[in-house]
Amino acid sequence: MIERVFILGTGLLGASAGLALRAAGFNGSVIGWDKDQRQTQDALRLKAIQSIALDPFEAAQASQLILLATPVFAILDWMEQLAPVLNASHLVTDLGSTKAQITAAANRLYNQPGQAAFLPGHPMAGKEVSGAAEADGALFRGAVWIFTGDTGPPPTISPSETDIGREWRQWVQAMGCRTIDLDAGRHDELVAWVSHLPQFLATALTALLETEVGDAPELKAVGGRALREMTRLGSSPYSMWRDVAYTNTEAVSKAIQALEQRLTHLRENLRTPELREEFEIANRFRKG
Amino acid sequence: MIERVFILGTGLLGASAGLALRAAGFNGSVIGWDKDQRQTQDALRLKAIQSIALDPFEAAQASQLILLATPVFAILDWMEQLAPVLNASHLVTDLGSTKAQITAAANRLYNQPGQAAFLPGHPMAGKEVSGAAEADGALFRGAVWIFTGDTGPPPTISPSETDIGREWRQWVQAMGCRTIDLDAGRHDELVAWVSHLPQFLATALTALLETEVGDAPELKAVGGRALREMTRLGSSPYSMWRDVAYTNTEAVSKAIQALEQRLTHLRENLRTPELREEFEIANRFRKG
Structure with a gap:
């Protein structure tokens, strides 16, 4: 007891x-x-x-x-x-x-x-x-x-x-x-995708936006709910995430690199039918 | 009237x-x-x-x-x-x-x-x-x-x-x-950062996750609120965003490429003090 x-x-x-x-x-x-x-x-x-x-x-x-x-x-x-x-x-x-x-x-x-x-x-x-x-x-x-x-x-x-x-x-x-x-190894691989990648991505996006539009606070309001959601995790504390980055480096690195490649692919296809394909794959995620 | x-x-x-x-x-x-x-x-x-x-x-x-x-x-x-x-x-x-x-x-x-x-x-x-x-x-x-x-x-x-x-x-x-x-041109540049980039990023992230873990629906629950927020926009319709991609290609492309570079920088610094710097810049965004 x-x-x-x-x-x-x-x-x-x-x-x-x-x-x-x-x-x-x-x-x-x-x-x-x-x-x-x-x-x-x-x-x-x-x-x-x-x-x-x-x-x-x-x-x-x-x-x-x-x-x-x-x-x-x-x-x-x-x-x-x-x-x-x-x-x-x-x-x-x-x-x-x-x-x-x-x-x-x-x-x-x-x-x-x-x-x-x-x-x-x-x-x-x-x-x-x-x-x-x-x-x-x-x-x-x-x-x-x-x-x-x-x-x-x-x-x-x-x-x-x-x-x-x-x-x-x-x-x-x-x-x-x-x-x-x-299994502990499987846990670390899995959370690299569904938890660590979203966090490091939010950090990168939020740091980028702070650099690009951070000097115009009134413009942050322009983004509305979508921007608020995508940057909320940008406020997460370094103290906790440093240890994640150090103790799951390989899996996190692999996930970030895969996202970089996916972004490049999307960017190169902003005017091709491939863009439709990317939206359709993404649309399936919530339904699956 | x-x-x-x-x-x-x-x-x-x-x-x-x-x-x-x-x-x-x-x-x-x-x-x-x-x-x-x-x-x-x-x-x-x-x-x-x-x-x-x-x-x-x-x-x-x-x-x-x-x-x-x-x-x-x-x-x-x-x-x-x-x-x-x-x-x-x-x-x-x-x-x-x-x-x-x-x-x-x-x-x-x-x-x-x-x-x-x-x-x-x-x-x-x-x-x-x-x-x-x-x-x-x-x-x-x-x-x-x-x-x-x-x-x-x-x-x-x-x-x-x-x-x-x-x-x-x-x-x-x-x-x-x-x-x-x-000004209309300024509008398109600005929303490329605070609206279009978050959308295309969410699409790329969600499509990637669908590819990587989409066959294991129970794992989506693991990510919790952070994952839900970061992938919500993944459900956005292609029909609307195709026109955004076509009519604001240059500004959107520039913003996505800047994010790719920021992600590469973060990935290469998962174990260096630069990671702290990225978190600190991101932390300022909500406070500013």
């Missing part, structure tokens, strides 16, 4: 998870820690956490579930630091955007007999703004929550088959998510 | 204009015609128009305001056909997405003493779906409505300074729009 949850990293996602867990009926205690004190204070004020940990190691030891809700490199760092102080009574999980390196570390540092279990996770939800003050208990509702554990060689213990693992999966569903299990 | 409006082309935009005009308090009659009978029937059913014209030429002659709400090439075609049958008691205006060719045709075929006036217009609003059945009387609320008339050499009459022109501009404002006057 999970009675105590420790959220390490109480920014937008961590604080939202605290709120969502409470909204789903979790009655245990939720404690939080963040290297940025403002984040824990905001999370506390919003009741996303009930108390602020003084020492993250002690808080982790005193909890059954430890939720790592930082950017990917910080998750990898905390995995190294926490593994020696935890034991088989703990489940560690995370909200990291890329999963290959985290899942490899999970099988190296956790999931062996006598060790803490580690269940790599990734809720497909977010906002273009960061910080606990923007936390939203409904953020994960209707989203897909991907798990990529359960892939290590023997005698690796499957984290999803521990009591706490099973219970955590139930809480994730209670938060309104659909859970999917994927 | 505008007592009778003729909407030529009762698709999404034309029918929405009919509804918006009514909602703004217009009490005259609104008559509609479309080459596709289903569009006029849907528009009539939704009360976007009050009656269906049997003959578009007679309907135009019998109205004070003629609103051309078709794709650009059809607008140019109707401008040619209507000019000889109209006179100084008429104002023709349009909702076309590009303005250079339409404005040139307006100064060639209209706006001379004794002729009908033509005020080129472009409401910066739309949807990714087409058809009168999707019409929305609130579509233009809060949008910018650009006019590009008033640029011809003497003895050209300024359409905005005719009584009907002045009244039409008031109705546009009554529909909840902010009106802006721009």
Whole structure:
């Protein structure tokens, strides 16, 4: 039974998870820690956490579930630091955007007999703004929550088959998510297309527009809803996406290059029947 | 006084204009015609128009305001056909997405003493779906409505300074729009960045994703809100955008090529500090 949850990293996602867990009926205690004190204070004020940990190691030891809700490199760092102080009574999980390196570390540092279990996770939800003050208990509702554990060689213990693992999966569903299990490598390839490419594309488009029309703010209003949507992700924080770019470079690079080629093709066919073909293929995406 | 409006082309935009005009308090009659009978029937059913014209030429002659709400090439075609049958008691205006060719045709075929006036217009609003059945009387609320008339050499009459022109501009404002006057060439350059580039980019991205992950519909759900937003415009109809591509080729081509270069730059810097710079420039866009 999970009675105590420790959220390490109480920014937008961590604080939202605290709120969502409470909204789903979790009655245990939720404690939080963040290297940025403002984040824990905001999370506390919003009741996303009930108390602020003084020492993250002690808080982790005193909890059954430890939720790592930082950017990917910080998750990898905390995995190294926490593994020696935890034991088989703990489940560690995370909200990291890329999963290959985290899942490899999970099988190296956790999931062996006598060790803490580690269940790599990734809720497909977010906002273009960061910080606990923007936390939203409904953020994960209707989203897909991907798990990529359960892939290590023997005698690796499957984290999803521990009591706490099973219970955590139930809480994730209670938060309104659909859970999917994927191989970590397949996860990273897939999200390169459906999540990372849209983000880096929005960044490139928005940076370009800032360069071209940024000195005429009244013109931004001209674009209307279409422009607002296509540039919303342009506000996303570098701190999170740097780690995605570093830990999924190959797949992201491949996806961006494919888009460059597709744009070149479209540009060269602005006045040929090929343009119709591109619109027809695109039109099928929502219907499929 | 505008007592009778003729909407030529009762698709999404034309029918929405009919509804918006009514909602703004217009009490005259609104008559509609479309080459596709289903569009006029849907528009009539939704009360976007009050009656269906049997003959578009007679309907135009019998109205004070003629609103051309078709794709650009059809607008140019109707401008040619209507000019000889109209006179100084008429104002023709349009909702076309590009303005250079339409404005040139307006100064060639209209706006001379004794002729009908033509005020080129472009409401910066739309949807990714087409058809009168999707019409929305609130579509233009809060949008910018650009006019590009008033640029011809003497003895050209300024359409905005005719009584009907002045009244039409008031109705546009009554529909909840902010009106802006721009040179037609400047309009086409500007919308290439803030409207056409986002559209063609969304088409390229969506066509690419359909090619890459289209055979796995369950994976589309994984992307969540960000993916939905970035691919919504992928559903836009070719019929409208073909004319944009043809009539604003140079500016659109320039904008797409600039984006290709920006994407290449970002891709080559996924692991360098340049990535931070791109995020910081993009972050400024919404704040500016």
